[in-house]
Amino acid sequence: MIHAADYRRRAEDCAKRAEEAQDDFHRKNFSQLAAMWTEMADKTEGRAAAAEIAEQAERAERQALDDALTTIKNARAS
Numbered sequence: 001m002i003h004a005a006d007y008r009r010r011a012e013d014c015a016k017r018a019e020e021a022q023d024d025f026h027r028k029n030f031s032q033l034a035a036m037w038t039e040m041a042d043k044t045e046g047r048a049a050a051a052e053i054a055e056q057a058e059r060a061e062r063q064a065l066d067d068a069l070t071t072i073k074n075a076r077a078s
Contacts, residue, residue: 002040002044003044004040004041004042004044004045004048005041007037007038007040007041007044008037008038008041010033010037011033011034011035011036011037011038011041012034014030014031014033014034014037015030015031015034017030018030018031018034
């Protein structure tokens with residue numbers, strides 16, 4: 001799997017090539033490629049962030065259930 005940092009490096013390379021291009025055709029194409037790689041990085045980071053948020057929510061829910069079960073067990077033991 002390609003990570004967002006890899007996409008960003010590719011975007012930087014394309015942006016540099018766009019600046020160095022000798023004609024408008026290549027400048028435009030490299031600029032478009034840089035934008036595409038940046039978009040891919042943003043999307044990858046967004047998915048990673050969404051997955052982390054979902055995982056945190058799942059852990060919190062699991063902890064809440066464990067706490068509730070402990071409370072019930074303690075109440076029965078009393």
